[in-house]
Amino acid sequence: MIVFSLDPRSGIPYYKQIADQIRFGIASGNLKVGEQLPTVRALAVELKINLNTVAKAYKELELLKFLETQQGTGTFISARPPELQEDEKQKKLTAICSEFLSIAASYGFTSHEIINEISKRKGNI
């Protein structure tokens, strides 16, 4: 189960916010393999947004193999996609951290502030 919420002022598109929350849900174990998500229509109504926006979020996660859609039945959490190999993984980690840190630095954040913020969110991933 998962409760969705959208922040219109975050600058992050709605479809991405939804996709992120599902990803977090999977990573944190809140969403179990095989669990059914709300229908596109139901979630659109609940969040008071356009139906296409929800569909786009689901579609993106389906492409990434996080979700599986069964025509006429619903959308379900799929078995975890295969992980990267160990050295690939380390390279990727280095890459995304570099990217992230350079953006953060350009806004004047210190590494201390960043680690602090990420630690606060440990539960999420």
Next chain:
Amino acid sequence: MIVFSLDPRSGIPYYKQIADQIRFGIASGNLKVGEQLPTVRALAVELKINLNTVAKAYKELELLKFLETQQGTGTFISARPPELQEDEKQKKLTAICSEFLSIAASYGFTSHEIINEISKRKGNI
């Protein structure tokens, strides 16, 4: 002085990449107060992009008080680069951390791995 580079595949608009690099230059001390930036024309040629794209980046930073322009003379690093307001700063930090964590989570990295990697790079920022 500062060397600009654009990554057309990052999904980040050119003008934003330029602006970010200038912000980073200021934050890191590479760009000193009063220093003149390349002319819009020169930078446009160097980066092989349109003049208006560079102008847009400079304009945005001028509105945000990072830069000062004197028509007919050039564009300069502002005497008093602005501090973000505290709530603005927190919002920005939350936003970029969310974005980062969502990417990291989708690769299956744990928060422990991430904090570890970032701690290793403390020196860089």
Next chain:
Amino acid sequence: MIVFSLDPRSGIPYYKQIADQIRFGIASGNLKVGEQLPTVRALAVELKINLNTVAKAYKELELLKFLETQQGTGTFISARPPELQEDEKQKKLTAICSEFLSIAASYGFTSHEIINEISKRKGNI
């Protein structure tokens, strides 16, 4: 609601005139918080100018926190229009008074005549 009009002979750029009229609308209460502005396309057609010119006006006010935009949805009056900082405000007041007085002086008006005229119009602002 707000009716826009452009004076091509004023010497003030179109995008600035649009931005000023929106600022005025907000300051005077004609534009309420959360109210949607005309779409960039609609306003461009109405004013018979290029779409980018309207977009530039909106963009500037968005950077200054007067407006908020939601891509795909529209442009709205910001929930908390920013107060200028006190020194900024004083600088602006000095600047526009200087400009005005220099014009008035060149027509030979005395400060008495000017204050008189402005006092008569107190009600308007």
Next chain:
Amino acid sequence: MIVFSLDPRSGIPYYKQIADQIRFGIASGNLKVGEQLPTVRALAVELKINLNTVAKAYKELELLKFLETQQGTGTFISARPPELQEDEKQKKLTAICSEFLSIAASYGFTSHEIINEISKRKGNI
């Protein structure tokens, strides 16, 4: 006699700042009819700006009949230009006050603040 000063951060072009200061000087009686202004070259050196910028200021005031240039001799304050007729004058006053007040209002200044600021500068015109 008159002492010139330029504010690069006012947003007002140098040539206009110079012209305004001369106008003020004339209106306030600091500059007498027939008095000689600094040469273009001398003023450019004094203000550390381009020679053409000073020339432009003088040129503009010459066109408006505030100054007279005698080839090879220098630039002088001319006899006051003829004033507008009374009804023309009132119309002009109304027009420029309207324009000014609407700009001021759009920045959120009250009529009280404006009158205050203008009163402070009574001496200037």
Next chain:
DNA sequence: GTGGTCTAGACCACT
């Protein structure tokens, strides 16, 4: 449908 980005090219204002 909405706004965002970018280009190419013109012309203007200022130094």
Next chain:
DNA sequence: GTGGTCTAGACCACA
């Protein structure tokens, strides 16, 4: 030479 404004038109991203 510098930056500023505007146009026309294309293509993308989002709801």
